[in-house]
Amino acid sequence: MEHLQFEFECSGNREDSQQATLSGVVSSGNLEVMLENADLNGLCRINVSTSAQGFGEIWQAVLNDFVARYNLANLQISINDGGATPAVVCLRLDQAMEEYLEIST
Amino acid sequence: MSDLSGIRRGHSYYEATARDRISKLLDSNSFQELIGPAERIASPHLEPLGQPCSFNDGIIIGTGNLNGLPVLIASQEGGFMGGSVGEVHGAKLTGLLERAVDEKPAAVLLLLESGGVRLHEANAGLIAISEVIRALLTTRKSGIPVLGLIGGAYGCFGGMGIVARCCDALIINEEGRLGLSGPDVIETTMGVEEFDSTDRALVWRTVGGKHRYLLGEVQCLVEDDIEAFRAAAIEIIDKVQPLSLESLEQENLVLSQRLANYGHSQDGAEIWGAMGIADPQKLPLMDIPSFLKAVEGKVQGNL
Numbered sequence: 001m002e003h004l005q006f007e008f009e010c011s012g013n014r015e016d017s018q019q020a021t022l023s024g025v026v027s028s029g030n031l032e033v034m035l036e037n038a039d040l041n042g043l044c045r046i047n048v049s050t051s052a053q054g055f056g057e058i059w060q061a062v063l064n065d066f067v068a069r070y071n072l073a074n075l076q077i078s079i080n081d082g083g084a085t086p087a088v089v090c091l092r093l094d095q096a097m098e099e100y101l102e103i104s105t
Numbered sequence: 106m107s108d109l110s111g112i113r114r115g116h117s118y119y120e121a122t123a124r125d126r127i128s129k130l131l132d133s134n135s136f137q138e139l140i141g142p143a144e145r146i147a148s149p150h151l152e153p154l155g156q157p158c159s160f161n162d163g164i165i166i167g168t169g170n171l172n173g174l175p176v177l178i179a180s181q182e183g184g185f186m187g188g189s190v191g192e193v194h195g196a197k198l199t200g201l202l203e204r205a206v207d208e209k210p211a212a213v214l215l216l217l218e219s220g221g222v223r224l225h226e227a228n229a230g231l232i233a234i235s236e237v238i239r240a241l242l243t244t245r246k247s248g249i250p251v252l253g254l255i256g257g258a259y260g261c262f263g264g265m266g267i268v269a270r271c272c273d274a275l276i277i278n279e280e281g282r283l284g285l286s287g288p289d290v291i292e293t294t295m296g297v298e299e300f301d302s303t304d305r306a307l308v309w310r311t312v313g314g315k316h317r318y319l320l321g322e323v324q325c326l327v328e329d330d331i332e333a334f335r336a337a338a339i340e341i342i343d344k345v346q347p348l349s350l351e352s353l354e355q356e357n358l359v360l361s362q363r364l365a366n367y368g369h370s371q372d373g374a375e376i377w378g379a380m381g382i383a384d385p386q387k388l389p390l391m392d393i394p395s396f397l398k399a400v401e402g403k404v405q406g407n408l
Contacts, residue, residue: 001155020143025122025184026159034142034160051157080157 004048004056006063010073011042019103023096031081031089033096038076050081062086066093115330118256119280123165123182126216129331130254130338131169131178138167139204140197148191150226159185162193166201172339174211177201181218183259189223190264195233202240205249212250212342215272220287221263234264241271242348250274250345254334255323256281260312263287273345276325276337277314279393283323284312306389310373315388315396319377321359321405328393359405 020036038045046063077093084092116129127136140146142160151158163185168177179201181188190198198215205213222230245251253272255261260282261269269275269283277283286294288302288311301307310316318326325341327333346352367376377385380403388396 001152001157020141022124022142022160025182026157027184027186030184032142032159036143049157051155078160080159082157 002048002050002053002056004050004059006046006048006060008044008046008063008067009042010044010067010071010075012071012073014072014101021096021099021103023099024092026080026082028082029084029088031079031084031092033092034078035096035100036076036078038074040074040076042073044072044075044077046077046079048079048081050079050083052081052083058086059089062089062093066090069094070097115328115332117329118254118278118331118334119258119329121331122184123163123180123216123218126254126331127165127167127169127178127180130214130216130335131171131176132173135170136167136178137169138165139201140166146193146197148193148223148226150191150229154225156186156225161185162191162197163188164194164197166197168208168210171212171214171335171342174342175208176212176214177205177208177210178214178216180216181257181265183218183257186223186225187259188217188219188257188265189221189225190219190230190233190237191223191226192229192233194223195230195237199233199236199240202237202244202251205244205251206247209247209249212252212338212345213244214338215251215253215268216257217253217255217261217265217269218257218259219261219263219265220259221265231264234268237264237268238271241268245271245273245348248347250342252276252338252341252345254338255283256314256329256334260284260287262290270322273348274325274341275317275323276327276334276341277317277323278327278329278334279309279314280329281314281317282308282312283314283317288312307372309389313389316373316376319380319382319388319400319404320363326393326397 022034024032026032147158148162163182166179250273253269253275256278266285288308291300292302317323325337327337370376374385
C-alpha cells in the first residue's frame with residue numbers, strides 16, 4: 001500500500017454542504033472517491049491510498065488536470081484505489097464532483 | 106440501425122451498485138445512511154496485508170421508507186472484495202438487526218451479495234457471521250420480518266448463504282445465485298469431475314434463481330429490475346408468518362421430504378422432472394412469466 005497526499009491552492013468557492021459524497025467501488029482497476037467540505041485555508045487536499053506502488057507522478061499529473069477543471073477550495077478528497085488506470089481515475093473524480101455539486105446547490 | 110425493441114426497460118438489479126439499489130428500491134430520497142463513509146469506519150485488517158480498504162467496508166446500512174413504511178436496510182457491495190464479510194462489515198449488519206429490535210420498523214431488507222466470510226479476516230469474519238445469524242433470528246422472534254434480496258453478479262454464498270436462508274422470505278432474479286459452497290469452491294475441493302464451475306448452465310441449474318425458487322427456498326422470482334424487487338418486497342411484507350416452533354418443525358418436515366424425494370438426483374433438471382414439471386429441460390430458457398406459468402402449483406414453500 002502507498003499513501004500519497006497532494007495539496008493545491010484553489011480560489012473557487014461553492015455553497016456549503018455538510019454531506020459527503022462517495023462515488024465508485026474499490027475493486028480491481030477501480031476506486032472510490034469521497035468528497036467532503038473541510039476548513040483547509042483555501043486548499044484542496046487529496047489523500048490517496050493505493051495498492052499500486054510507485055505511481056506518484058502519474059497521480060500528480062491526473063490531479064493537476066482535475067484541480068484545474070474545478071479549482072474548488074476547502075475541499076477534502078479521499079481516494080481508496082484498487083489500481084485504477086488514469087482514465088478511470090479521471091472519470092470517477094468527475095463523477096464524484098458532479099454528485100457533490102448537485103448536493104451543494 | 107440495430108433493432109433495440111428487445112431491450113428491456115428499467116434498472117437492472119444485477120448491474121447496479123449497492124448504493125444505487127438502495128436508492129431505487131426505497132421511496133425516493135427517504136434513505137438515511139448510518140455510519141456513512143465520512144465516518145471512515147473501515148477494516149483495520151486490510152492495510153497490514155497491503156489491501157486497499159473501503160470507507161464502507163463493502164456494506165451500506167441505514168433507514169428509509171418502502172411504500173411509506175419505515176424499514177431498515179443493508180446493501181452489500183459485491184465489487185468490494187466479493188461482498189465478503191469482515192469484522193466491520195459484519196458488525197454493521199449485526200448492529201442494524203439489533204437496532205430493528207429497538208426501533209420496530211415494518212421490515213428489515215437485506216440486499217445480499219457476498220461470497221461469504223472475508224478470508225483475510227478469518228476468525229473475525231466467521232464470528233461476525235454467527236453474530237449476524239443470532240441477531241437476525243432475534244429480530245424475527247420480535248416479530249419484525251427480515252427479507253433477503255438476491256440478484257447481484259457475485260451471488261450469495263458461504264456464511265451469507267446461511268444468513269439468507271435464515272430470513273423470513275427471499276426474493277431473487279434469474280441471474281441470482283444462492284448456495285453454501287460456491288461453484289469454484291466445489292470444483293477446487295472436489296475436482297472438476299464433481300462440478301465444472303465453468304459450465305454456466307450447470308451452475309444455474311444447481312444454484313440459480315429458478316432452481317432455488319422451484320425448491321421453495323426462495324419465495325419470489327422476479328425480473329432483473331429493481332422496481333420488480335421493490336414490488337415483490339412490498340407485497341411480501343404482509344404475508345410473512347411469525348417465527349415459531351411450529352413453523353420450524355414444518356420447515357424441517359419439508360426438508361426431510363425433499364431429501365427423501367430428491368436426495369439421489371444428479372442434476373437440477375432431474376429434480377424438476379420428478380416434481381412433475383413437463384419438459385424440465387426447457388425451463389432454463391424460459392422468460393420469467395412463461396416460467397412461472399409452467400411451474401404453477403408445483404412449488405412448495407411459497408408464501
